[in-house]
Amino acid sequence: MSTSRPRTLDPANLDPLVTYLAHALGAERVRVSSAELLSGGAVQENWSLYVEVVGGPRAGSARWVLRTDAAARLPVSLDRTGEFAVLQTANAAGVRIAEPILECADAAVIGAPFMLQAFLAGTAQARRLVRTPDLAAWGGDVAVELAHQLAKIHAIRPGLNSAERLSFLPQPLLPPARAEVARLRGMLDGAGEARPALEYALTWLDQNAPAPNPLCLVHGDYRTGNYMVADGQLSAILDWEFAHWGDPLEDIGWFCARCWRFGNDAMEAGGIARRDVFVDAYVHTSDLSVRPADIIYWEVMAAVKWAAIAVLQGDRYRKGGEDAIELVLTGLMPSEMELDALLLIEQLEGTQNG
Amino acid sequence: MTRNPQSRRISSETLIQLAVDTLRSDIRPAIPAEQRYTLAMVANALEIARRDMVTDGDSALWDLLDAVYPDGDGTAERLAHDIRHGHVHDGAPPDLRALLKAIVIGELRIRNPRFLKSREIGG
Numbered sequence: 001m002s003t004s005r006p007r008t009l010d011p012a013n014l015d016p017l018v019t020y021l022a023h024a025l026g027a028e029r030v031r032v033s034s035a036e037l038l039s040g041g042a043v044q045e046n047w048s049l050y051v052e053v054v055g056g057p058r059a060g061s062a063r064w065v066l067r068t069d070a071a072a073r074l075p076v077s078l079d080r081t082g083e084f085a086v087l088q089t090a091n092a093a094g095v096r097i098a099e100p101i102l103e104c105a106d107a108a109v110i111g112a113p114f115m116l117q118a119f120l121a122g123t124a125q126a127r128r129l130v131r132t133p134d135l136a137a138w139g140g141d142v143a144v145e146l147a148h149q150l151a152k153i154h155a156i157r158p159g160l161n162s163a164e165r166l167s168f169l170p171q172p173l174l175p176p177a178r179a180e181v182a183r184l185r186g187m188l189d190g191a192g193e194a195r196p197a198l199e200y201a202l203t204w205l206d207q208n209a210p211a212p213n214p215l216c217l218v219h220g221d222y223r224t225g226n227y228m229v230a231d232g233q234l235s236a237i238l239d240w241e242f243a244h245w246g247d248p249l250e251d252i253g254w255f256c257a258r259c260w261r262f263g264n265d266a267m268e269a270g271g272i273a274r275r276d277v278f279v280d281a282y283v284h285t286s287d288l289s290v291r292p293a294d295i296i297y298w299e300v301m302a303a304v305k306w307a308a309i310a311v312l313q314g315d316r317y318r319k320g321g322e323d324a325i326e327l328v329l330t331g332l333m334p335s336e337m338e339l340d341a342l343l344l345i346e347q348l349e350g351t352q353n354g
Numbered sequence: 355m356t357r358n359p360q361s362r363r364i365s366s367e368t369l370i371q372l373a374v375d376t377l378r379s380d381i382r383p384a385i386p387a388e389q390r391y392t393l394a395m396v397a398n399a400l401e402i403a404r405r406d407m408v409t410d411g412d413s414a415l416w417d418l419l420d421a422v423y424p425d426g427d428g429t430a431e432r433l434a435h436d437i438r439h440g441h442v443h444d445g446a447p448p449d450l451r452a453l454l455k456a457i458v459i460g461e462l463r464i465r466n467p468r469f470l471k472s473r474e475i476g477g
Contacts, residue, residue, distance in 0.1 A: 185438065194434040196418075197454040203437055265472070325395050332402065335461040336469050342455050343473065 008068045008111035009047055011035040020109045021051070024102050028055030035066075044068055044241070048119060063119040064101060068112040077241040080113040081105045085165040086243040087117070089217070093162060095152050096145075098236045122228030122235040129224055130264040130271035138232030143273030145234040146227060146255070147281035153237075154248040154286060156217035166217065169245055176247035177209035180301060184308045191311045192318045193331075197338040198311070201304045204345055210249075210294045218246035223260040224270040248288060252279065253298025258340050259306050293348060300344045307337035370404040405464045414456035421447050 009017070014032045021030040031052040038046040047066040053059050069080055078086065084103035091097055103115035123129065156163050158171055172179035181202050188198065220242030228235045254260065255278065261271035269278035283290055314331015317324050374397050382393055419428030422442055436442040437450075444450050462470050470476070 194429075194431040196430055196433040196437055197458050199434040199437040200451065200454050203440070203443075263472070325392075325399060329395055329398060332465045335458045335465060339455070339458045339462060339469075339473060339475075342451060342458065345451070 008045060008114075009035060009037075009066065010110075016109050020104060020106075021053075021102075024104070025053060025058045026056035027053045027058065030054070038065070049116075058101070064116045065098065065119050066114050066116055068110065068114045078243065079105075080115045082168060083241045083243070084115045085168070086217075086240045087115075089156060089163060089165050090153060090237075090240070093152055093156055096149055096234060096236055097238075097240075120228060120230070120236045122230030124225060124228045124238060126223075126225035126260075126262045126271070129229060130262045130267070134232070135264075135267075135272060138229070139267065139272035140274075140277050141232070142229055142234050143269045143278045144281040146222075146237075146270070147278050148285045149234070149237055150219070150222060150248075150251055150255075151282055151285035153219055153222075154216040154251070154288070158215055158245055163217070166245075169243070171215065171245050175209060175212040176215065176245075176250065177212065177297075177301065178206060180246070180250070180305070181206045181209075184305060187308050187312060190315075192315050193311055195307070195311060195334055195338065197342065198304060198307050198334060201300060201307075201338065201341040201345065205297070205301055205304060208297065208348075210291070210297055213247050213249060213288060215245050216248050218244055218248065218250050220244055220246075220251075220254075222251040222255050223257075224255075224262060224272060225260070247298075248286070249290065249294055249298045250301065252282065252290070253295050253300075254302045254305075256295060257299045257302035257306070259303060259337055293351065296344055296348055300341050300348075303337040303341040303344065307334040307341070310334045310337070367404050367408055370400050370407075374400050374404070402465055405467070409464050411460045411464045414453065414460040418447075418450075418453040418457060421453070 011034075014035060018030045018032055021032075022028070031054075033050045033052065034048075036048045038048055045068045047068075049064045049066055050061070051064055052061050067080070080103050084100055087097060087100040091100055098117040098120045101116040101118065103113070104110075105113050107113055129135075156166075158166070158169075174182065185202060188195070219237070219240060221239050222237075226239040227237050255270050256268050256275055258265060258268075261267060264271035267273055268275035279290060279292075279295065282288075310330050310333040313327050314334075317327040317331060377393060377397050377400075382390060385393060415430065419430075419433060420426075422428055422433060422436070433442060442450065447453065459470065459475060
């Protein structure tokens with residue numbers, strides 16, 4: 001069993017890539033002076049490219065990021081073509097992201113489908129962000145900006161002209177919370193480990209769903225670790241492969257969930273700011289009224305979803321996969337999220353009964 | 355004087371703990387920074403295995419299975435199925451959530467006692 005993951009792009013043989021880029025960009029020629037694998041990206045690979053384009057609308061020197069589908073993709077994630085359409089839509093809506101440049105669905109070019117985005121400086125490393133000594137100086141401002149950006153994302157709604165590129169995204173047949181429960185149960189059906197506490201939390205979520213909000217684009221992984229901060233400012237929202245139509249509170253609950261505070265538990269908004277700072281900024285920008293209990297409901301959903309993903313990660317080892325030790329350790333994590341889910345349910349029922 | 359042939363045997367638990375301590379004190383400073391995450395995972399895996407050897411992590415599960423299935427045929431799979439389909443719920447047994455919580459806490463005593471501490475639950 002190996003702990004190394006097979007790579008797709010071969011930096012020693014970039015000819016197929018530059019030939020493709022020259023054609024796709026309408027350039028006379030393209031030169032890639034360096035290709036370096038970036039850290040991060042459990043699901044996909046990220047490469048930094050220094051590119052020189054001669055001729056065509058993109059002529060000039062630039063630094064881009066090439067993102068591939070990795071060898072093992074989570075079944076719930078969008079492929080690169082789908083994610084690129086989401087990025088184009090978000091870009092047009094003015095959401096702060098790295099500009100999407102092109103996508104290539106042909107796996108033959110570098111060994112996997114890929115897309116290119118502009119490179120932006122900054123760090124997305126969650127543990128580093130929540131532990132920076134100057135967090136108090138920028139955490140609140142970044143949380144407010146994240147709330148404003150989230151409100152822009154949630155203003156993208158099915159049926160609007162601005163969302164025409166997203167017609168491929170399926171609309172849930174049930175209210176989003178119940179649809180999510182059904183989806184998570186489906187994910188667990190093929191799993192190699194039964195989790196009674198997880199099933200209990202799923203049943204509770206199914207029976208206690210709040211009234212749904214208007215359907216909107218949900219980022220699907222809106223949390224610390226998936227945005228970049230440079231010089232105390234939000235520079236870009238990352239990792240859109242889990243985007244879907246859903247309830248806006250899904251993203252808020254995910255952002256505030258304890259499992260995504262990276263140990264900085266007192267800062268309930270992603271480990272970087274107080275919850276009210278984030279939620280108040282969101283409410284101020286969006287047309288949504290938000291009940292605190294509904295956010296906690298979606299935090300239960302977040303814990304359950306992360307637990308289900310961890311069960312599936314463990315399955316990748318049980319059923320024969322790569323990166324064995326990381327997957328096995330992740331496969332042992334569901335009990336953490338199950339405990340958080342049970343504690344939140346106790347909290348909610350205590351509030352209602354008390 | 356009676357000699358106990360087992361008295362000087364080094365236990366498997368001790369052996370694993372020594373291996374973990376050596377990894378952290380001797381190996382970690384000597385390897386490149388990009389491999390330290392892998393080493394931390396290895397040490398964590400060994401510690402989980404050590405705790406698993408000396409902790410009865412399944413007793414809470416058996417307690418619940420015995421309460422729900424007095425015929426002795428209970429399994430985690432059956433319990434998960436019956437919770438999903440409403441055959442086992444908060445009313446039967448009445449303390450279902452507390453019993454499930456005890457199972458999860460039992461697992462975390464082995465898998466991640468620090469997590470329990472962060473939730474102010476005794477490890």
